[in-house]
Amino acid sequence: xxxxxxxxxxxxxxxxxxxxxxxxxxxxxxxxxxxxxxxxxxxxxxxxxxxxxxxxxxxxxxxxxxxxxxxxxxxxxxxxxxxxxxxxxxxxxxxxxxxxxxxxxxxxxxxxxxxxxxxxxxxxxxxxxxxxxxxxxxxxxxxxxxxxxxxxxxxx
DNA sequence: GCCAACGTTGGC
DNA sequence: GCCAACGTTGGC
Numbered sequence: 001x002x003x004x005x006x007x008x009x010x011x012x013x014x015x016x017x018x019x020x021x022x023x024x025x026x027x028x029x030x031x032x033x034x035x036x037x038x039x040x041x042x043x044x045x046x047x048x049x050x051x052x053x054x055x056x057x058x059x060x061x062x063x064x065x066x067x068x069x070x071x072x073x074x075x076x077x078x079x080x081x082x083x084x085x086x087x088x089x090x091x092x093x094x095x096x097x098x099x100x101x102x103x104x105x106x107x108x109x110x111x112x113x114x115x116x117x118x119x120x121x122x123x124x125x126x127x128x129x130x131x132x133x134x135x136x137x138x139x140x141x142x143x144x145x146x147x148x149x150x151x152x153x154x155x156x
Numbered sequence: 157g158c159c160a161a162c163g164t165t166g167g168c
Numbered sequence: 169g170c171c172a173a174c175g176t177t178g179g180c
Contacts, residue, residue: 011178060179062178133179134162134179136176136178138177
């Protein structure tokens, strides 16, 4: 099974790429996803070793800051069962978890931040979901070509 | 802070 | 099963 490529969004004031680096072993579970499409990508398709463009959203400016790697495949997101958690979902139980998360590991910071603005101006990246108007999916697949192109932009 | 776009909910 | 109302996302 060939490696897949992803883009994952995080709000840097909630959890930034640097925060990930500072976690023990530079890895963390990606809790709080409450969107079925994003869940399906994580639960059904993300494999250990897949590479992730780490994207900072809802900040100025938004864009890709570096690369992470899937360190553990999907398992139930326990924060959905915690009434005190921001992402508590009373519909879910341990027998019927509904929401899942993966673990990601910090891999490499870009030499240079690649802004959303730049992504939008790059012809080869015009089909990326993140540049589409109104696209809100927080976990999205990217093609290998797109992944490589963004990395290239971030490495010089 | 605004608001367009989107996903979800719930009445019918 | 439709769709209006609502809440959220996230760029600007």
